[in-house]
Amino acid sequence: MNDSSTVIAQGTFDILHPGHLHYLREAAAMGDVLHVIIARRENVTHKERPVLPDRQRRDMVAALDPVDSALLGDKEDIFVPIERIDPDVIVLGHDQHHDEAGIESALAERGIDCAVKRASGREPDFDGEVLSTGTIIDRICEQRC
Template sequence: MTTRVVAQGTFDLLHPGHVHYLEEAAAMGDELHVIVARRDNVTHKETPILSNRQRRDMVGALAAVDEARVGHPDDIFAPIEEINPGIIALGYDQHHDADAIEAELRERGLDCVVRRASARDPKYEDELLSTGAIIDRILDERA
């Protein structure tokens, strides 16, 4: 039986931290499906700079990803129901509450566990592992 894994995120300005998260998520199962948050649904941080389609296409181009899609406009669990994964992989620093996600999955009749990926330590001194840090560096050096 194939184990599907779902990872999700904003993925604005892809960086090595995103690649680490998605590669680790892919290693948790046989297929990795990634849900890219819609710009309109991102409320916990700044709105993504890149369009939904561009972020989806960039994530989908990564070797670890079997399928990438833009999230549902109203129900963040709708794509998860369609994919029917065995595992949801959260990024190490994502704001989501794993217990609340598991409760909602049970409520919807989905047999799925939630795991959290590990952090990626910078491999060299000036490596940037967050979109915010990349934007700050661009503003500092080009503004």
């Protein structure tokens, strides 16, 4: 019998920053094994599409200590990797656009029994610390373009 609990976190993870690390550390603390699903570029429609290629974003997330495995999301159905992993918990980022009740309903329709939780936010530790990919991109454009 396996008593370990499996957690899924997911996101775009375009340009990694301390907010991402906070999210993944918190998600990892909610179970024994953390799988991270990286959104494919073509599936990102709620914000600007990622600058970095899918594989690069996956490889960078996979290299982080809290992460046990990182994989790209399915091209057509975001629930395919969730069904394959069969998690005990799905952890949403504090500012992700997903609706917990909507996800819980979709999971129930597919017979996936897991909790949906939301990670806490993180405030900058010092003046000038950047916790947003969009802000990082804006700053690069302001200072380098």
